[in-house]
Amino acid sequence: MNDSRGNRAVMGGGDEISELTRLLPPPAVPEMTARRSQALRAHLAAEMARERYGAAPVGALPRRRRRAARPWVPALAGAVTVAAAAAVAVTVLMPGAPGGGSAVAGSSGPAAGNSGPAAGGGMTAMMLLAKVADAAAQRPEPKVSDSEFVYVRSEVSWGTPLHERQVWVSVASLCDPPGLLIEHGKRISLGNQDAASQPTVPGFCGGGVNDPTYRFLQRLPTDPQALLNFIYHQIRGERWGNELAREEFTTIGDMIRESIVPPKTAAGLFRAAALIPGVRLVGHATNAVGRPGIAVSFKGPGDLSPSEWIFDPVTYQFIGERGGNNSQTAILQQGFVAHAGQLPRR
């Protein structure tokens, strides 16, 4: 490995390096403390990240319309939103929801917003996202088999009348076994035919940043910066500057919208979101069914209105999103079930 020996034999008459080492022994070097080293490393990471948000290079591509992640999932107008935190194996039921039932979301009763810390007082978006991430990280990691389905029930409005939407997606695949969507009273199979209509993307069925499966989310890095780097690579060459920041916010939103996010991944995603410049706190927000919460928002260049991710002010679970064109959602229930079409027990 250290070839200097060999080279010396060939090149120098005599052992030049040895003699030089004797003449000039290497001065001892003090250790840089771990703290200093960490600080310099963090600085480098921050500078690299900063550069990614810098001015668009001349000739930057115009922003392309984002492809609808799952064709069957309408993105909220403008930028997207998120869904997520509530990565719980059990179902998460919001009281008062149509078809509602039982279990209450989270632990401490988050019912129609009474309780809750004085939203906003001294809080920043970063602080909120940190709390959301911490809360997510503390939830138990559910044990899930590949044969199960992620079920999410929500109330949604894309500027249209509010209505219920239920979706089942296989834990490990977008294609097989096929998922199921029930919306407007119609049952729509989500599976092979949808995959076939997609551009051929290797690994599509396993999920991606815009259309994740549970297993896909489990495989993601959990380090916030690594997550942003991963997203950056997924959208590479398409976004710069504020466009990139919006894309990152949007992409994280895609990953948590109609998903159950593994606890560590959820924590990483929200910590990553905290690194995106331009994310702001919204002290008081309500989801589509009127449940009060506290939100973070992002408004990209040219967006008419910001996109918001709304969290329960006590449990910090994701409870819905809000975007342009009066788009709004409320997550009512989520859980793992054995078959598409089956409802979580309880």
Added chain:
Amino acid sequence: MEPSLRARVRDGDPDAFGELFDGYTRAVYSLAYRLTGNRTEAEEIVSLTFLEAWRLHDRVEPHGESLRPWLLGITVNVVRNFTRAARRHQAAMARVPDLGVVPDFADEVVTRLDDAARLDAVRAAFGRLRTDDQDVVALCVWSGLDYESAAAALGIPVGTVRSRLSRARRKLREAGAGTPSREHPASGEPGARSGQFPDDGRSRADRWTQPARRPARGGTR
């Protein structure tokens, strides 16, 4: 299957630069410290070296072994063109967290008077070499690069590496390097502050060597 660290660095993957930092900070810092003799400056040079590496990532050769020689070559360039590098990354450097004053290395590293004297002698001898020769000596003798790697790192022919080393050796032999220098008797005398260089009113870095940003050449001369 998995792209190599070199390929990822070449590709500008920030994660790869994290790995690069973890793997080679020590080597970069050691070289910078030995060239400047100043911990604070050496830390600045670490930051600048990696910022430069980030800037120049697509110039990494696609094939090769360790990236260590490439980084050390950048380190030498940063030391020798400190002002330019610092100007280029002025905004970034302004954001380096203030970690407080670095304690005097001498208090921690050099504990015995004869060590101090010897170190001083090495510094003195090193400082008398031409800058070009110092770079080659630092890379080949102190950082352990072979001739070819040093040549590639500095962008000079291998033959030039060899001739500079030969010249350095000649000069050091003539000067009787490797033994405490008579030029700084105070540092070896009882009563001298442990490990301190004689206070001649110059900065430590000037005593040790003279990076290009220093107007004067010749350091300990």
